[in-house]
Amino acid sequence: MNIKDRVALLRKKMLEHQIDAYIVPSFDAHLGEYVADHWKSREWISGFTGSAGTVVITLDDAGLWTDGRYYIQAVSQLADSGIRLFRMADPGVPAYSEWLADVLKKGNTVGFDGTVFSINMVRKMEADFKAKNIKLKMNQDLVGDLWEDRPEIPTGAIFMHDVKFAGKTQIEKLTEVRSEMAKKDANYYILTSLDDIAWLLNIRGVDVPNNPVAIANVIVTDKDCFLFIEASKVSPEVKAELEAQGIQVKATEEIHAVLGKLSSEDTIILDANKTNSSFYYAINSATKKVECTDITTDLKAIKNDIEIENMKWSQIKDGVAIVRFIKWLKSAVSTGEVTEIAAEEKLEAFRSEQEGFVGPSFDTIAGYKEHAAMMHYKAAEETQFTLENEGLFLIDSGGQYYDGTTDITRTIVLGKLTEIQKRDFTLVLKGFIALSAVKFLHGSSGANLDVLARQPIWQHGIDYKCGTGHGVGFFLNVHEGPHSIRNTNHVRLDRGMIITNEPGIYLEGEYGIRTENLLVVVEDEKTEFGQFMKFDTITYCPIDLAGVNTELLVESEKQWLNDYHEEVYAKLSPYLNEEECAWLKEETKAI
Numbered sequence: 001m002n003i004k005d006r007v008a009l010l011r012k013k014m015l016e017h018q019i020d021a022y023i024v025p026s027f028d029a030h031l032g033e034y035v036a037d038h039w040k041s042r043e044w045i046s047g048f049t050g051s052a053g054t055v056v057i058t059l060d061d062a063g064l065w066t067d068g069r070y071y072i073q074a075v076s077q078l079a080d081s082g083i084r085l086f087r088m089a090d091p092g093v094p095a096y097s098e099w100l101a102d103v104l105k106k107g108n109t110v111g112f113d114g115t116v117f118s119i120n121m122v123r124k125m126e127a128d129f130k131a132k133n134i135k136l137k138m139n140q141d142l143v144g145d146l147w148e149d150r151p152e153i154p155t156g157a158i159f160m161h162d163v164k165f166a167g168k169t170q171i172e173k174l175t176e177v178r179s180e181m182a183k184k185d186a187n188y189y190i191l192t193s194l195d196d197i198a199w200l201l202n203i204r205g206v207d208v209p210n211n212p213v214a215i216a217n218v219i220v221t222d223k224d225c226f227l228f229i230e231a232s233k234v235s236p237e238v239k240a241e242l243e244a245q246g247i248q249v250k251a252t253e254e255i256h257a258v259l260g261k262l263s264s265e266d267t268i269i270l271d272a273n274k275t276n277s278s279f280y281y282a283i284n285s286a287t288k289k290v291e292c293t294d295i296t297t298d299l300k301a302i303k304n305d306i307e308i309e310n311m312k313w314s315q316i317k318d319g320v321a322i323v324r325f326i327k328w329l330k331s332a333v334s335t336g337e338v339t340e341i342a343a344e345e346k347l348e349a350f351r352s353e354q355e356g357f358v359g360p361s362f363d364t365i366a367g368y369k370e371h372a373a374m375m376h377y378k379a380a381e382e383t384q385f386t387l388e389n390e391g392l393f394l395i396d397s398g399g400q401y402y403d404g405t406t407d408i409t410r411t412i413v414l415g416k417l418t419e420i421q422k423r424d425f426t427l428v429l430k431g432f433i434a435l436s437a438v439k440f441l442h443g444s445s446g447a448n449l450d451v452l453a454r455q456p457i458w459q460h461g462i463d464y465k466c467g468t469g470h471g472v473g474f475f476l477n478v479h480e481g482p483h484s485i486r487n488t489n490h491v492r493l494d495r496g497m498i499i500t501n502e503p504g505i506y507l508e509g510e511y512g513i514r515t516e517n518l519l520v521v522v523e524d525e526k527t528e529f530g531q532f533m534k535f536d537t538i539t540y541c542p543i544d545l546a547g548v549n550t551e552l553l554v555e556s557e558k559q560w561l562n563d564y565h566e567e568v569y570a571k572l573s574p575y576l577n578e579e580e581c582a583w584l585k586e587e588t589k590a591i
Contacts, residue, residue: 003047003081006146010045010057013142019111021100024055024143029115030194031274033479034211034362037151039116041143044150048077050376055083056096058103065096068465069375072508089465097128106132114138119280120272138277156206158214158233160241161475165403166202167306170245173200173299177220180295181269188268189295190259190283191218192275195477196296201227201247203238204475210362211477212400217255217279224248228255255279262287269295297482300473302496307404307474308520311498312538314356314404315518319540319568320575321350321399326412326542327583329393333414338387340366340379343395351399361398361405361478368393372411372512375466375504390415392425392511392547398478407478407500408539409516413546423460424505425513425547430456431503432515433560435468435485435535439524442531445492446485446499453485453503462505469500472518493533497521501535515543537564540571542587550591562590 001009014022024046028039033051042048046055046064050073053066062083066074074085086093094102100110110125117138125136144150163169177200181189191197194213198204205214216229225247234242239249259279262268264286271294272280283289303311325347332338338346344366351357367377368385372394387393396409411425431453438452446469453468467486470479483491485499493499499521504514517539524532542565550558565588573581 003045003083006045007057007062007082009146010142011059013145014057014059014111017111017137017140017142018109019137019140019142020104020108021056021058021110022140022142023096023110023112024057025112025116025121026051026053027116027118029276029278030192030215030217031116031118031276032194032208032211032213032477034208034477036154036208036215038153041113041116041147044147045143046078046083047081048074048083049378050074054096056100058100061103063096063099071465072374072506073376095124095128097125101128101132101134104132104134107135108132109135109137111137111140111142113141113144114277115141117277118273119275119277122277123272154207154215155230155232156214157235158203158205158216158229158238160238161198161202161204161402163202165307165310165475167304167310170200170202170242170247173202173296174220174225174246176299177295178222180299181220181222184267184269184290184292186267186269186290187222188262188266189220190268190270190275190279191220191294191296192279193271193294193297195473195480196294196300197227198476199300199473200296201225201242201245203242205233210360210400212358212475213477217252219255219258226250226258228252256282259283264288271297293482300476301471301480301483302494303474303498303520304496308496308498310403311405311474311518311520314399314401315406315538315540316571316575317354317356317401318351318399318406318408319572321354322347322408322410322541323572323576323584324350324580326410326587327580329387329412330414333387333389336386336388340368340371340384340387341381343387343393344379344397347395347397354399354401356402358400358402358475361400361407365394365396365409367395367512369511370509373506373508373510374512375506387414392417392421392513394512394514396514396516400475402475405473405475405478406539407472407516407518408541409502409514410541411513411515411544411547413544417547419549421511421513422547422549423552424462424507426549426552427456427460427462428503428505428513428515429543429548429561430553430557432501432517433557435501435503436517436519436537436564437556437560439532439534440493441529442494442523442533443492444533446483446489447487449493450485450487453501457503457505464504464506468503469519472498472500474498493521495521495523495533498538499535513547537567540568542568542584545587545589545591548591553591558591565590
């Protein structure tokens, strides 16, 4: 059944349920960015495989709203589907709820599955629809009714994440959470975000590809902690360990009853962007609600000293794997047998040799030539390129280790480049260095720093349609908030936060260039003007000097690159053999 047929069947269902428009987001019941296959309804109805986007189907029109990372991909995947692309980051493009408010008639009805919509998403629609008295039907999983071979909700077993990696016990973390609850005079806190739950309880799972989390929900009270999860997922040994830390295991469905039994004397904290509308409306209406960002989101963003030391070690192991991969790649390309997928598989093989490696931290982006212009490209057997001794190959990948999560991009020179390609490679490098080397006053956010990475690129009338960096979890999701480097994020950058630095240039139909490292926020000097901060780089891998036009670099940029390459060699060489060390020595030579 093709996409047009699926949309036609959905419209038939809509008519049966007297629904004039139906919305399918990318989320699961926990409002996560990355979801298990069971919740990939938007992908099923549209054919679009990006991690972010919302599809809206009316009785005579259809659209996909997605951001700049996916424009090129979406155009290709939506071809012949009858679904239009709305470039949501572009000026003048309405939000999907605003568009619906414009095209629907007074009194029309919009349907959706309320379990995959946050309460704030529902409120946004209610505000936009109010003038036309457009009604909402919130318990309509119409795609689920049509999707005959829909995967089941995952039931993988959970396992404990040892405190030697996590740095803090569950009791210590729960004490911190309850301290924050007390400040808000709350005696209940509902937590539905899967990575937050994993962090708080020091558990990990296998329910979401590349993200070591488990499908579950948590309620913390001033005295107790309840984990709502399928019983089959918790072994007797894990249950005993959780109970020893004051965590009671309950059946998944019991959460609604607990929420309904709260009284007018109770106060519950929730994140209105993470709590789905089904849970929200299950809470006793008389109960006082305090809405804020999840307490755990702010706590886990600040990595403790043990986590940071573990992260640094995981980056060294990862760097060893990537150096071996690049060395292999540069010699293997000439065989004419290295495809994008073969390169991806080879890198994972090198990573799997490292102690504590669990799996990739996201689907590898291995793009050659124009494929690299798609920021979140995923190679497929039928469309992949075979690498040649020319041009640029971009590989963005990461690993999940018990002692950390990695995320690194290198653009590798496979042969002769044009002067424009070398210019663009160097412009990206200049922006990358500017952000890596910045010294900033405490209180600054990613919004204050984003321009540093863009300025060299902007000078040539070029831009990239995404943020410059994102937070990274600790053996958790590779995308983690609340901080990021983007012009809309005003969360303060504090000591212990880990963030990526990844400017790029993407020319549709030609090539893509990105360089990415992980940075940790550390304190610099303190003066009469306040506490100054800086970044320490914790990713160790050479930047391909064959792509650099040194004439475009100023002396301070050359010095930064030389110092970085010196550190890369010092960190990695003890774990490489003699031949690998010789190769790395040449790749990190001073310019």
